[in-house]
Amino acid sequence: MELVTPEIGLVFWTTISFLILLFLLRKFAWKPILGAVAERENTITKALLQAEAAKEEMARLTSENENLLKQARAERDAILSDANKVKNQIINTAKEAAQKEGARQIEIARIEINNQKSIAMADIKNQVASLSLEIAEKVLRKQFEDQKKQDELVKxxxxxxKLS
Structure with missing residues (x-):
């Protein structure tokens, strides 16, 4: 029961011990502990500020990346559009050249056909003339075998x- 109702000497020495402990803690422990807590608080505050700055930097970089992607897509679309235009232009040019070349070839073929036709017609005319002369010669020889027929023809x- 002594603890429940302590004597005055115990209370005195306990108080003195507590005050000495409080003084020693204040003198040697609280300053380093409070300094460490303040330093830790500063470190945490700096870390939070750095995290916020990193978050803002990430947002800025993300925005820049999105802008770069938009620009790259726009450039890609422009390049594809230009490539399609060039492709269509090349195709149209090739078609026109093919049509011109085809028309030229057709014209050359037509001229060649006409030349060959003219040559064939001249050859046929020569052959017909030659045959006609041969036939006429044979007919005239036949008719002129007889002198009487020759005289009649001359008359x-x-x-x-005279009539003409």
Whole structure:
């Protein structure tokens, strides 16, 4: 029961011990502890500020990346559009060149056909003329075998000449 109702000496020495402990703690422990707590608080505050700055930097970089992606997409679209235009232009140019070349080839073929036709017609005319002369020669030889027929022919020709 002594603890429940302590004597005055115990209370005195306990108080003195507590005050000495409080003084020693204040003198040697609280300053370093409070300094460490303040330093830790500063470190945490700096870390939070750095985290916030890193978050803002990430947002800025993300925004820049999105802008760069938009620009890259726009450039890609422009390049593809230009490539399609060039492709269509090349195709149209090739079509026009092919049509011109085809028309030129057709014209050359037409001229060649006409030349060959003219040559063939001249050859046929020569052959017909040659055959006609041969036939006429044979007919005239047959007719002129007889002198009487020759005289009649000359008379007919003279009559025709006089009449004309």
């Amino acid at each position: 007919d020709l003279l009559r025709d000449v």
